[in-house]
Amino acid sequence: MYASAAQYNEPPTYPVNKVCAGIDGGGFGDDILSRIFGGLVAYNGNLPCYVNAHTDESETTVGWRWQECSELAMPIGIGNNSMFPPDPFDLEDYIESCKSFYGVPTRPHWVTTYYGGHSIKLILQRFGSNIIFSNGLRDPYSSGGVLENISDTIVAVSTVNGSHCLDLLFAKETDPEWLVAQRKIEIKIMKEWIDKYYVDLSMF
Incomplete structure (x- = not known):
């Protein structure tokens, strides 16, 4: 309950x-x-x-659990400094659980091997462009997010009151001004990328 409330702590109700x-x-x-x-x-x-x-159950919940097992093993556990009982991450248990549910081997290092996540800044500076890392800082996952610009075309847009994927949801009349402003910033950035693409294309 709390994990869901914290991750999707969105206006106007703010579940947390x-x-x-x-x-x-x-x-x-x-x-x-x-x-x-x-x-x-x-x-x-x-x-x-x-x-x-x-x-x-939906394709999202089932698909996400499959992806956690097959591609995105996330070592999330509970330490001793929490209101919850300690439950440290155990890779062997994780692997066995995935085998039991889906019959697939867990690949705990696939993401860093495939995407070079050991130094995401270095990798993206060399190979990436036109990426917006959007973070609502109320989302617990934002602590592992990209919160600073990496280059002119790999940018971080964050909001203090935002939650998980909030800016990607359909706009509502009850959306606060800061959320409307965040979406406008992101649209402006994408429009600039598209405009530049067509300018570059016209030169060939």
Whole structure:
């Protein structure tokens, strides 16, 4: 629940704020479990049951899990400095889990071998162009994102209040000004690339 709320902490509801308000409100008691339940109710609504809720599978969720196993092994674990019980990443368990689910071998070094991710700045300076690295800094994954321009055509656009892929979603009337501005910046950059392409093309 929290991972989803944090990753997609988008306006106008801001799910993390809802969860935290439910926890801080103490409407179900002051002990830890009651406060956590308060956050759960705030996030999901007042339901008769919260255990084993139905999950709608989609090509996105299934495809993403497949990709995590076959191409994008991500060593994510929980350390000792968290409110959650420690659960360190274990590569052997990860490999066995992928074999069990999909019958495929995990390739933990494929991304860095194929894309040269050991030094993404060096690789992209030599081989990349026309890339926007867009990050909403409320997205926990932004800590591993590209947050500074690498070159004139490999640029970072970030927003303090943004969340995961928020700028890629359909525009809504409730979108805050900073989100509208972020999209305008990205469109302006892409338009400049396209204009330059046609100028270059006309010279041949």
